[in-house]
Amino acid sequence: MTAEQWGAIAGSICIIMAWSYLFKESDVYYFAEHLFVGLTVARGLTYTFENQLKPLILKDIAEKGQWSLLIPVVIGLLIYCWFFKGLRWVARITMGFWIGYGAGYTLAFSPPVYLKQVFDTFTPFIKDGRFNFEGVLYFLVVITALMYFLFTVKKESGVLKYGSMFGRYALMVAFGSAYGSITMAYLSLVIGKLQVIFKDALHLVK
Amino acid sequence: MDWDKLQRIDVRWIYVLVIVCLLVPMFWPLGLPITISENTRKVWEAVDKLPPGSVILVSHDTGPGNAPELNPMLSALAKQAFEKNCKIVGVAFFDQLVGPPMFQEYVGSVAEKMGKKYGVDWINLGFRLNATATMRQMCDDIHGAMLGVDWQNKPLSEFPIMNEVKSIKDDVDLIFVTTVGTPGYADWMTYVAEPLKKPLTGGASLTMYSGLQQYIRSGQLQGFLGGLRGAAEYEKLVGAPGKGCSGMDAQSLGHMMIITFLILGNIGYFASARKKSRA
Numbered sequence: 001m002t003a004e005q006w007g008a009i010a011g012s013i014c015i016i017m018a019w020s021y022l023f024k025e026s027d028v029y030y031f032a033e034h035l036f037v038g039l040t041v042a043r044g045l046t047y048t049f050e051n052q053l054k055p056l057i058l059k060d061i062a063e064k065g066q067w068s069l070l071i072p073v074v075i076g077l078l079i080y081c082w083f084f085k086g087l088r089w090v091a092r093i094t095m096g097f098w099i100g101y102g103a104g105y106t107l108a109f110s111p112p113v114y115l116k117q118v119f120d121t122f123t124p125f126i127k128d129g130r131f132n133f134e135g136v137l138y139f140l141v142v143i144t145a146l147m148y149f150l151f152t153v154k155k156e157s158g159v160l161k162y163g164s165m166f167g168r169y170a171l172m173v174a175f176g177s178a179y180g181s182i183t184m185a186y187l188s189l190v191i192g193k194l195q196v197i198f199k200d201a202l203h204l205v206k
Numbered sequence: 207m208d209w210d211k212l213q214r215i216d217v218r219w220i221y222v223l224v225i226v227c228l229l230v231p232m233f234w235p236l237g238l239p240i241t242i243s244e245n246t247r248k249v250w251e252a253v254d255k256l257p258p259g260s261v262i263l264v265s266h267d268t269g270p271g272n273a274p275e276l277n278p279m280l281s282a283l284a285k286q287a288f289e290k291n292c293k294i295v296g297v298a299f300f301d302q303l304v305g306p307p308m309f310q311e312y313v314g315s316v317a318e319k320m321g322k323k324y325g326v327d328w329i330n331l332g333f334r335l336n337a338t339a340t341m342r343q344m345c346d347d348i349h350g351a352m353l354g355v356d357w358q359n360k361p362l363s364e365f366p367i368m369n370e371v372k373s374i375k376d377d378v379d380l381i382f383v384t385t386v387g388t389p390g391y392a393d394w395m396t397y398v399a400e401p402l403k404k405p406l407t408g409g410a411s412l413t414m415y416s417g418l419q420q421y422i423r424s425g426q427l428q429g430f431l432g433g434l435r436g437a438a439e440y441e442k443l444v445g446a447p448g449k450g451c452s453g454m455d456a457q458s459l460g461h462m463m464i465i466t467f468l469i470l471g472n473i474g475y476f477a478s479a480r481k482k483s484r485a
Contacts, residue, residue, distance in 0.1 A: 040303065051332060059354075109400075113426065183464060190224075
């Protein structure tokens with residue numbers, strides 16, 4: 001048997017052990033859970049060291065002499081000051097740097113992307129000489145959903161009352177659609193695992 | 207009949223019935239028809255209109271849970287791309303333990319069958335931390351962003367394909383992203399596709415379908431493969447039925463079973479409510 005086949009068999013056993021939870025909580029399930037966590041952490045650490053840290057430290061810093069890379073390394077290490085009560089304020093410098101960098105990045109690049117979607121909300125109601133039902137519905141749903149989230153004004157009567165009610169129903173339809181998609185996705189995952197057991201490991205299915 | 211009982215079915219029976227429903231079509235396929243959606247056709251067209259020799263950047267951003275949904279998309283893409291003599295460059299930003307090995311397995315197996323060579327027609331650049339910063343650097347310098355090595359730490363200078371592909375800006379013709387969340391389309395769109403005016407397409411877990419509508423509608427995402435269903439449709443379009451198509455019968459039957467239980471559950475709910483109001 002090849003290593004791949006052994007892998008499929010081991011994987012199948014782990015899947016069945018994990019699924020045993022559906023029948024009853026048991027040590028078999030906990031063993032599978034801890035095995036998964038342990039293996040993931042071990043592989044993750046090894047991969048990170050081999051593929052991320054080692055090339056950076058040995059190649060870029062030691063070999064190529066890019067000593068300036070030590071500056072972000074030091075800033076990054078400061079985050080561990082969080083573990084020392086008197087030095088927690090130092091860790092905030094790293095966090096602040098990180099958040100500022102993220103916010104700057106987002107503010108610099110996001111507007112053109114989102115603006116295009118905002119403009120697309122307002123499509124003509126008459127398109128190619130025909131009534132654009134989809135465009136009108138899209139526009140109405142956006143506006144009424146926004147009305148639903150207006151909490152600073154009273155919505156006891158008039159346009160705001162019925163608009164926010166329509167918006168609430170529209171949101172519920174969207175949530176229902178999302179829920180249906182999620183159910184469909186989870187079934188796909190079960191099918192994938194069944195294929196591992198019956199196709200890759202047991203070769204019972206072509 | 208005591209409809210109340212429908213509210214007290216042991217959930218384990220439901221699990222067993224769903225599993226049986228999923229298993230039966232695996233052994234005895236029903237051959238239910240698979241219709242091609244407009245979104246899948248747009249993905250196919252995005253690849254189809256590329257001139258021969260174009261470079262497709264694939265970001266396989268999946269974890270172990272969603273891999274069964276997204277992996278078949280890679281096989282179908284590889285088949286369509288290699289038939290057009292396009293080249294594939296793969297990266298991963300979500301899970302270093304799943305993305306790169308799955309990309310290698312699924313694209314590799316198609317490449318082997320079609321006589322395409324690693325390092326010449328396709329390459330796996332592996333996983334890198336800090337997705338957005340890496341994406342931005344890749345726009346101008348793929349070699350630098352990937353630390354000059356492929357997924358097994360072999361120098362990129364050894365591979366002929368990487369002599370042609372230096373940056374996304376100048377050398378990549380299409381970005382194909384398979385994703386389960388973050389990093390995902392929003393990142394690729396914001397930091398790469400929109401600033402460089404590069405076409406972006408791909409597939410994602412069906413859990414994300416509703417949240418991606420605005421990207422599809424605005425045309426920022428050229429088509430979309432939705433989960434296993436999207437993978438099956440794409441496999442059918444490229445004429446290579448694989449794991450996606452083989453799972454569709456099972457999925458359809460599973461849906462029927464869930465809908466049946468939804469109806470039964472609702473009957474039970476209304477029947478017991480009626481009983482209470484009468485009492």
